[in-house]
Amino acid sequence: MFKKIQVAAASSVVATCLLCTAQSAPPTARVIELTADKDSRYRQGDKVAPTIQVSPGEHLVLRITAVKAAQVARDGSVHGLALLDKDENTVPGWRFYFHPGIQDVEVTAPIQPGRYMAVCIVICSDMHEDMGFTLVVSPPVSSEKE
Numbered sequence: 571m572f573k574k575i576q577v578a579a580a581s582s583v584v585a586t587c588l589l590c591t592a593q594s595a596p597p598t599a600r601v602i603e604l605t606a607d608k609d610s611r612y613r614q615g616d617k618v619a620p621t622i623q624v625s626p627g628e629h630l631v632l633r634i635t636a637v638k639a640a641q642v643a644r645d646g647s648v649h650g651l652a653l654l655d656k657d658e659n660t661v662p663g664w665r666f667y668f669h670p671g672i673q674d675v676e677v678t679a680p681i682q683p684g685r686y687m688a689v690c691i692v693i694c695s696d697m698h699e700d701m702g703f704t705l706v707v708s709p710p711v712s713s714e715k716e
Contacts, residue, residue: 599629599676606649606668608637610690610697621704624679632675636668640695643667650691653705656684667692683707 602622605613614620624630638648646669653664666675680686690701 597629599631600624601631601633601674603633604635604703606634606636606651606690606694606701608639610639610649610695610701612688612690612701612703614703619700619703621706623706623708625710626679626681626683626707628679630677630679632666632677633672634666634668634675635672636670638670639698641693643692647692649694649701651688652691653680654687654689655680655682656686658687661686664688665691679705680707683709 603614604620607613611618612620614622632651634649634651636649642648643650645667647667648670649668651664651666651668653661655661661680664677666673684707686705686707688703688705690698692698694701
């Protein structure tokens with residue numbers, strides 16, 4: 571009888587620990603796939619310079635496929651990314667350099683709603699100035715009618 575009580579108590583502790591771990595796990599990040607292409611353009615599928623909608627504070631993984639353009643930086647990076655606010659200040663945590671291949675970068679969307687510009691920060695070709703995309707931060711639309 572005593573062994574049954576011990577087993578039951580141990581099972582209860584394990585179940586409680588698993589429940590606590592599941593509740594405290596970080597939210598799943600949304601993966602956004604982009605290509606930093608050889609023609610110095612950001613693409614999302616067939617869209618050039620896409621507009622990407624996100625929620626304030628949303629956890630994201632940017633999966634960037636970087637393809638070598640005409641020029642390469644001294645450190646070997648072929649493209650870069652900085653997110654700029656409306657005053658053209660870099661958003662903290664949003665500055666990256668990409669080497670050829672696929673890289674995942676984890677970011678958190680800005681809290682402040684608005685339009686943000688993502689720009690390349692590596693001079694990758696003479697078309698570099700036009701390389702970017704737009705990130706629109708807006709609260710999710712409630713589906714409930716009031």
